[in-house]
Amino acid sequence: MKVTGFPSNPGPAAWDAILPTRARFGALEAEETSDWLVIGAGFAGLAAARRLSQLAPGDKVTVLDALRVGEGPAGRNTGFMIDLPHDLASSDYGGDVSADKSIIARNRAAIAFAQDMVDVLGVPREAFQKVGKINGAASAKGIQHNAEYAAHLTQLGEPSEGLDARQMQDITGSTYYNGGLFTPGTVMLQPALFVRSVAHKLRSNRVRIYEQSKVVGLERANGLWHARCERGVVKAPKVILAVNGHAQSFGHFKRRLVHVYTYGSMSKAFPTERLTGKENWGLTPADPLGSTVRRISDARGSRVIVRNRFTYEPNMTVNPAKLDRVWRTHDASFKVRFPELDGLEVEHRWGGHLCLSLNNVPAFGEIDEGLFSACCQNGLGTVQGTLGGMMAAELATGHHSDMLAQMQTLDTPKRLPPEPIATFGARVRLMWGERQAGVEL
Numbered sequence: 001m002k003v004t005g006f007p008s009n010p011g012p013a014a015w016d017a018i019l020p021t022r023a024r025f026g027a028l029e030a031e032e033t034s035d036w037l038v039i040g041a042g043f044a045g046l047a048a049a050r051r052l053s054q055l056a057p058g059d060k061v062t063v064l065d066a067l068r069v070g071e072g073p074a075g076r077n078t079g080f081m082i083d084l085p086h087d088l089a090s091s092d093y094g095g096d097v098s099a100d101k102s103i104i105a106r107n108r109a110a111i112a113f114a115q116d117m118v119d120v121l122g123v124p125r126e127a128f129q130k131v132g133k134i135n136g137a138a139s140a141k142g143i144q145h146n147a148e149y150a151a152h153l154t155q156l157g158e159p160s161e162g163l164d165a166r167q168m169q170d171i172t173g174s175t176y177y178n179g180g181l182f183t184p185g186t187v188m189l190q191p192a193l194f195v196r197s198v199a200h201k202l203r204s205n206r207v208r209i210y211e212q213s214k215v216v217g218l219e220r221a222n223g224l225w226h227a228r229c230e231r232g233v234v235k236a237p238k239v240i241l242a243v244n245g246h247a248q249s250f251g252h253f254k255r256r257l258v259h260v261y262t263y264g265s266m267s268k269a270f271p272t273e274r275l276t277g278k279e280n281w282g283l284t285p286a287d288p289l290g291s292t293v294r295r296i297s298d299a300r301g302s303r304v305i306v307r308n309r310f311t312y313e314p315n316m317t318v319n320p321a322k323l324d325r326v327w328r329t330h331d332a333s334f335k336v337r338f339p340e341l342d343g344l345e346v347e348h349r350w351g352g353h354l355c356l357s358l359n360n361v362p363a364f365g366e367i368d369e370g371l372f373s374a375c376c377q378n379g380l381g382t383v384q385g386t387l388g389g390m391m392a393a394e395l396a397t398g399h400h401s402d403m404l405a406q407m408q409t410l411d412t413p414k415r416l417p418p419e420p421i422a423t424f425g426a427r428v429r430l431m432w433g434e435r436q437a438g439v440e441l
C-alpha cells in the first residue's frame, strides 16, 4: 500500500540545533534484506531496535526514518520522562487508582530500560538525569489541583513534597508561582542528545540505521514485507511500525487516532547569573493545559524553554498562520514568569506532532501478518514510546514477559465520532481547557 502522509513539524528541532553537528547516518540507497525492519527512529523505534538486538542478537535489524534522527518529535519534546500517571485529559493528571498503579509500573519499566541503554551503550550522562520535576501552581485552582494530585499519589503509595512560594522562587528564580509539588522519579532528558546518542551507539554491523529515508510504500509478497523508499527498498519478514500518529498514513487505526500539535520556544543562552534560582530544573503545569517550563545550563550559560498550546490537526500538518498566535502566547507566558529577563531573545521556536487516543491507550499489537505496531503514545512518548517499542520487539520475537501480558490486556484505541463532530469537539475541548488553565498558561 501507498503511504498517504509524511512527518511535518514546524520550525527547527531546537534541542538538536543547540548540539554540535554530527556525522550523518546516510539515506537508504540500495535494495537490502534484513531479518527485522523498524520504521521510525524515535523513542519507540530505537527501543524496539535495542530490544531486538538483545532478544535476537545474531539477526540483522534495519531502522528507517523519514527525517534526520533527533529532528522528529523524539528530539523536539520538552524532555520529561515521567514515571507517574500524566493523563493530559484529566484535571490533575490522575485517574483510577488500580489503572494508575499499572501505568506507574509500565512507565518505570521504560525508564529502567532507558537507564540500561545509558549505562551499557555509554550515552552521555547529560542526556539523561533522574532529578525529579515540579508541578508548578500559579493560582488557587493550581494549588487545589496539586493538593488533589498529592492526595492521589498518597493513595498510590508514591512520595511527593509540597513547596511554598518562597521555595518555588528559590528553585525557579521566579516569583510567579504560589506553590509546587515535587516528585522525585522523573528523568529529565536532553531529548535530541538522547536519541542521537542511542542511535549512534546501537549502530553496528547488525543494526543499520538510515535517516532521510521515508517509507513511501509497504507491501507483503512471498512472505516478506517490502518497504519502498525513494531510492531503495528493504525486504524483511517482520516489521515494527514505530511512527506514532503516522500509523494512520500506513492505513492502520483509521479514525481512531487523535492528532495534536504542541509547541516550544527556547531563549538564547544568557549569563547564568542573570537569573537567580537553580541552574537546571523542570516544571510541568498544575493544570495539564498550562505551560511547561525548563531551565537548562552549561558552560555556555542558561536557557529557558516554555512549552504550551495544543492544536488539533487531523491532517497532521499545521497551517503556518496559526503559529504567530502560539508564539504570542509563549512570549506572554515567558514575560510574566521572568520579567527580569526582559529583552532576552527567543532563539528557536518549533512545534511537533503528538498522537492520542480517546481512551488513553496505545495502538499496540500485531496488526497484520508479521507487522507489529508500537504507535500512539498519548503525549508521553518518552516513556510510553520506549515501552511500546520494547514490547513490540518482545511480541514479535515470541518472548513472554509479565509486562507484555499486561500490555496485551489494554483496549485498542476507541473510534472517533464522525466528522465534523470530531474536529469541532476536539477544538472546543482544547479551547475550553486552555481558558480554564488561566494563569497556569
Ligand SMILES: Cc1cc2nc3c(=O)[nH]c(=O)nc-3n(C[C@H](O)[C@H](O)[C@H](O)COP(=O)(O)OP(=O)(O)OC[C@H]3O[C@@H](n4cnc5c(N)ncnc54)[C@H](O)[C@@H]3O)c2cc1C
Residues within 6 Å of the ligand: 003, 005, 006, 007, 039, 040, 041, 042, 043, 044, 045, 064, 065, 066, 067, 071, 072, 073, 074, 075, 076, 077, 078, 079, 080, 081, 082, 213, 214, 215, 216, 242, 243, 244, 246, 261, 262, 263, 264, 307, 351, 352, 353, 354, 355, 374, 375, 376, 377, 378, 379, 380, 381, 382, 383, 385
Ligand atoms: C513540543 C513537545 C513537547 C513534548 N514534551 C514531552 C515530554 O516532556 N515528555 C514526553 O514524554 N513526551 C513529550 N512530547 C511527546 C513526545 O515527543 C512523543 O510522544 C514521542 O516523540 C513519541 O515517540 P515515538 O517514538 O512513538 O514517535 P516519534 O518520536 O514521532 O517518532 C516517529 C518517527 O517516525 C518517523 N516516520 C513517520 N513516518 C515515516 C515514514 N513514512 N517513513 C519513515 N519514517 C517515518 C518520523 O520521522 C519520526 O521520527 C512532546 C512533544 C512535543 C512536540
